[in-house]
Amino acid sequence: MIIPGYGMENGTVMGTMDLAAKFEASRQAVELLHPGRSRELTKPIGVCWGRIPYNLGSWVHVEEPAMFPGYERAIQPDGPIYLCGEHLSHLVGWQEGAALSAHRAVSLLSQAHAAQSARPA
Numbered sequence: 099m100i101i102p103g104y105g106m107e108n109g110t111v112m113g114t115m116d117l118a119a120k121f122e123a124s125r126q127a128v129e130l131l132h133p134g135r136s137r138e139l140t141k142p143i144g145v146c147w148g149r150i151p152y153n154l155g156s157w158v159h160v161e162e163p164a165m166f167p168g169y170e171r172a173i174q175p176d177g178p179i180y181l182c183g184e185h186l187s188h189l190v191g192w193q194e195g196a197a198l199s200a201h202r203a204v205s206l207l208s209q210a211h212a213a214q215s216a217r218p219a
Contacts, residue, residue: 120144172186173199180207182200184199187202
């Protein structure tokens with residue numbers, strides 16, 4: 099069983115907890131939602147993204163492009179490299195944004211392939 103979570107824990111109640119307390123809080127939440135299933139949480143892992151060096155988070159606010167001058171470049175292909183993920187969508191922090199971003203990347207790949215296939219040999 100995988101239980102993902104996200105958020106900047108810096109300065110929050112969860113952020114002040116040690117790992118054991120965080121895992122216990124997770125087990126209690128799972129037990130409330132899925133009674134009897136919290137016992138499946140056997141090998142928990144915890145990461146506070148706000149404490150990972152150089153991770154500025156994915157909460158891009160594309161309505162403020164001046165704050166993220168590289169955003170428009172990041173969503174463009176660079177040769178054979180196409181980036182995607184919720185951090186490169188207008189729905190940051192959500193799985194729907196990740197799916198939309200992946201769909202966009204696949205569409206760009208398809209267009210590039212079609213254009214290349216249409217060229218005379």
